[in-house]
Amino acid sequence: MLRTNPAFLxxxxxxxxxxxxxxAVAIKTFTAGTRLIRQGDTISHVYIIREGIxxxxxxxxxxxxxxxxxxxxxxxxxxxxxxxxxxCLCNIEAITPxxxxxxxxxxxxxxxxxxxxxxxxMLEELVIRIRQTCIRASYQQLYPVEYALLRLxxxxxxxxxxxxxxDMAAYLGITTRSFNRxxxxxxxxxxxxxxxxxxxxxxxxxxxxxRRFEDMK
Amino acid sequence: MLRTNPAFLxxxxxxxxxxxxxxAVAIKTFTAGTRLIRQGDTISHVYIIREGIxxxxxxxxxxxxxxxxxxxxxxxxxxxxxxxxxxCLCNIEAITPxxxxxxxxxxxxxxxxxxxxxxxxMLEELVIRIRQTCIRASYQQLYPVEYALLRLxxxxxxxxxxxxxxDMAAYLGITTRSFNRxxxxxxxxxxxxxxxxxxxxxxxxxxxxxRRFEDMK
DNA sequence: TTAAGAGTGAGACAAATGTCCCGATTTATA
DNA sequence: TATAAATCGGGACATTTGTCTCACTCTTAA
Numbered sequence: 001m002l003r004t005n006p007a008f009l010x011x012x013x014x015x016x017x018x019x020x021x022x023x024a025v026a027i028k029t030f031t032a033g034t035r036l037i038r039q040g041d042t043i044s045h046v047y048i049i050r051e052g053i054x055x056x057x058x059x060x061x062x063x064x065x066x067x068x069x070x071x072x073x074x075x076x077x078x079x080x081x082x083x084x085x086x087x088c089l090c091n092i093e094a095i096t097p098x099x100x101x102x103x104x105x106x107x108x109x110x111x112x113x114x115x116x117x118x119x120x121x122m123l124e125e126l127v128i129r130i131r132q133t134c135i136r137a138s139y140q141q142l143y144p145v146e147y148a149l150l151r152l153x154x155x156x157x158x159x160x161x162x163x164x165x166x167d168m169a170a171y172l173g174i175t176t177r178s179f180n181r182x183x184x185x186x187x188x189x190x191x192x193x194x195x196x197x198x199x200x201x202x203x204x205x206x207x208x209x210x211r212r213f214e215d216m217k
Numbered sequence: 218m219l220r221t222n223p224a225f226l227x228x229x230x231x232x233x234x235x236x237x238x239x240x241a242v243a244i245k246t247f248t249a250g251t252r253l254i255r256q257g258d259t260i261s262h263v264y265i266i267r268e269g270i271x272x273x274x275x276x277x278x279x280x281x282x283x284x285x286x287x288x289x290x291x292x293x294x295x296x297x298x299x300x301x302x303x304x305c306l307c308n309i310e311a312i313t314p315x316x317x318x319x320x321x322x323x324x325x326x327x328x329x330x331x332x333x334x335x336x337x338x339m340l341e342e343l344v345i346r347i348r349q350t351c352i353r354a355s356y357q358q359l360y361p362v363e364y365a366l367l368r369l370x371x372x373x374x375x376x377x378x379x380x381x382x383x384d385m386a387a388y389l390g391i392t393t394r395s396f397n398r399x400x401x402x403x404x405x406x407x408x409x410x411x412x413x414x415x416x417x418x419x420x421x422x423x424x425x426x427x428r429r430f431e432d433m434k
Numbered sequence: 435t436t437a438a439g440a441g442t443g444a445g446a447c448a449a450a451t452g453t454c455c456c457g458a459t460t461t462a463t464a
Numbered sequence: 465t466a467t468a469a470a471t472c473g474g475g476a477c478a479t480t481t482g483t484c485t486c487a488c489t490c491t492t493a494a
Binding site for chain 1: 481
């Protein structure tokens with residue numbers, strides 16, 4: 001849900017500290033609500049998030065949004081477009097103030113080709129992304145919304161972040177109305193029986209979720 | 218829908234023809250219905266499809282299947298597990314007789330590290346896979362089934378292949394009942410050949426249909 | 435302090451999808 | 465060929481999700 005990549009971040013810290021080719025790397029900041037990348041645009045840089053949280057989403061022609069992931073420290077964006085020169089697939093929007101390393105495509109390609117460590121990190125990142133995207137797509141298609149919602153709440157509690165309802169709904173691919181309804185049903189049922197839901201919830205997570213329910217009242 | 222990767226296939230043809238390290242590459246065959254890879258297993262080889270069509274799908278605990286893609290010539294599978302040593306994410310099942318190049322993980326890793334062309338092909342493949350998975354997940358979540366189904370039929374017609382209904386439904390993440398119902402509705406709207414599943418439309422006609430649907434909004 | 439406006443939650447209804455089941459058709463087998 | 469078994473399409477109903485709307489709260493500005 002909120003993905004991070006400490007290894008990538010660490011690499012960039014070392015790389016920028018070591019002068020030389022790293023001069024091309026700029027640091028950019030974005031205020032909350034700004035888009036780092038706009039769907040359909042052609043871009044010339046890859047970003048690696050140094051600080052802050054963004055959402056990665058597609059806007060469909062019918063006006064609906066689908067959020068793929070929330071990206072935090074060390075996550076890379078614009079990489080798909082850096083590898084295959086195509087138009088941007090998703091929007092990347094800052095939901096907190098964000099700082100990034102901006103890497104020009106030329107340097108990005110050079111790193112992929114000449115820096116084994118960077119190349120390996122990139123491969124791993126892509127693999128993780130595919131796995132998570134597949135797991136989520138399947139889960140959301142084949143289980144009732146109630147399950148997916150509960151799982152999302154658990155993740156949110158676990159990572160100790162707060163995501164606006166609108167964004168949660170967009171992440172689940174449902175309307176806020178459905179989101180509210182399901183939330184209400186979960187409350188009414190006193191939720192529990194996580195085992196029946198096939199979700200591993202710790203007592204701590206459950207308590208956190210319940211606490212948040214109270215706040216939502 | 219049916220993905221292929223001619224560049225990968227071509228690489229393998231050249232590679233196996235050139236002796237040397239390629240001795241480790243074996244050719245395996247599978248009859249229709251057999252699984253090349255079983256979800257949850259630990260594997261030691263990566264496969265590149267030389268001939269035939271497979272389906273790549275997750276089986277959820279509730280017994281439902283979700284098909285991600287149909288994979289044909291030149292597509293690679295087991296690569297995620299070759300890059301990060303994890304248990305298999307998906308099942309890969311032959312739906313026609315299939316022949317593959319079986320590459321041991323040791324050689325696969327070696328190629329990634331030492332063969333720039335192979336590394337590049339792998340990166341591109343992963344990028345394409347992410348793009349397609351994202352586009353589809355979003356589309357299927359945010360548009361009515363009718364749209365997704367029609368699009369699927371168009372793809373099927375375009376690629377001139379026949380996919381069993383059960384698999385089509387699993388690809389769309391719906392039941393066969395829903396699939397049949399939607400099909401019937403499309404027919405009632407004179408969108409499809411009333412004969413049944415066999416689509417008798419040219420590419421051009423299908424495009425016209427899609428355009429009309431856009432207008433219907 | 436009040437009034438207009440934005441944002442939010444939920445009721446009522448509509449539409450979409452799943453579940454259960456039966457009868458028709460096809461396939462397999464004696 | 466005849467009969468049993470399996471498969472398939474679709475009707476009827478239940479459940480889920482979306483749409484529209486309104487009432488309520490919370491600002492903000494006069």
